[in-house]
Amino acid sequence: MSEILQKLWDNNILILGIWETVYMTFISAFFSYLLGLPLGVILCVTAKDGIRPIPWLNRILDLLVNIFRSIPFIILMVAMLPTAKFIVGTSLGNKAMIVTLVIAATPYVARMVESSIKEVDKGVIEAAQSMGAGSFRIITKVLIPEAKPSLTVGAVISLVTILGYSAMAGTIGGGGLGMIAVTYGYQRFNNDVIWICVALTIIVVQLIQEIGMRIARKTDKRTA
């Protein structure tokens, strides 16, 4: 093992890096879903063939989501630093990175949620309507519960995407494995560190993927 690697290990920097990556990813995902889930649902129900079509609102939200989705994350991240400073008081560190991650991931999550909700059988929605369920009840009792397995799969994909974003955030002042790879590896010409970070990232992604999919399968009553 190279000297730097030994040092990183001894000082618990790698362990801390893993922890920071996981922590940033999950906190960002949490807030992204807090905003993205309602946004995705609104996108779905206000659509032309939705349960409550509101064309103007749908068009505006659709456009906004598309705009944010089309900006490459590395650019969006830098552009959002002033916003981060406004919200959490600093444009450096993990807190600031979480803000930029949430802004970048929310439109992505909204699209994932939208596509999951769209999969819900139209007939089941019609049945609920025939029983006298209003739009809100249909959302909370039919759309979201029926789409749960698909939403879970979507969450796993989103988590992995956000984890990727968080590594990029390491280049502009965020922590985690991305930061370690850049500052200790890339900038000091130490390929070992980069490879170790790559390997650790793969392990984290595998764990998220495996556990998430298992939950999705277990909770899906269609295959029970």
Added chain:
Amino acid sequence: MIELRNICKTYKNKKGEFTALRDVSLTVSDGEIFGIIGLSGAGKSTLVRCINYLEKPTSGQVIIDGSEVRKLGKKELLKLRQNIGMIFQGFNLLEQRTVLKNICFPLEIAGVPKPEAKQKARELLELVGLTDKETSYPSQLSGGQKQRVAIARALASDPKYLLCDEATSALDPDTTRSILELIREINRRLGVTVVVITHDMKVIDKICDRVAVMDNSVVTEIGAVTEVFSRPQSETAKKLILPELKISESITGSERIRIVYNGESSFTPVVANTILSSGVPLNILYAKTKDIDGKAYGELVLQLPDDSRAGEKVKSYLDTNGVNYSVLEGGADDVGDTAEAVG
């Protein structure tokens, strides 16, 4: 009572207009099983959805128990729908809920407390004969079982009406029979008024009291099932009710007798009696009869032996017993236009 008055429904899209219903009027009385039969695309599914306003008619009135649905507020409409259960061809159960929770669903919407809802759901499970499936999920059930759950669910809020949209079309004949029996039992026991949509005349034949025939966005005839079935007026009705009959069929041979059953008792063994009493061996060349409510409809073509005395014997027997027949002379004749024969 459900009254539909001059219902029209037009869909508009970029390509133009499409008329699904044209001036449809009909009345469903309390306590009856009312059938709407038509080929696919006739507009019957749209019509049934106009009853609970899942489809809003372009014009015309839907009046349920005296109140016009168009004039109801949003909340009142939702309340009204709780009084109209509906079942579907595709069952439309919530896949992520157990059987019991599926049946509880309309009660949740109606705001019934949970223990009460569960109690009610269990009673309904017993009614549809699925007590042991309480904790199963829909994916673990057969088609017939799913429809039973859907029926229980539709009945949970004690509706006065039950709409069945091709409810048996996805089921095999045996299951169809048992589901139809269940629907009839619900009608008799609970007094639920039922509207049945189908393309299958057997469904109408089995459970309906009255029937409306739909074709190409309009209702072509309405009446008691026995009435419409024995005297179908419109081409559609004839096609639906006597689908297996060929309009014309040629039979050649010596002297023949054509007997037309026009609602005589189907329990009188006409042919057997004729043979026994006249001692003449008859040959059945063509037969197509249908039993509707214990009455026979249709026609029968018998070949007489070449011996003319035997023919006289047969005819005199038929005459004395008041059987309606006609003699077909030798040569080719068209038979089989039963739709007209029974009219």
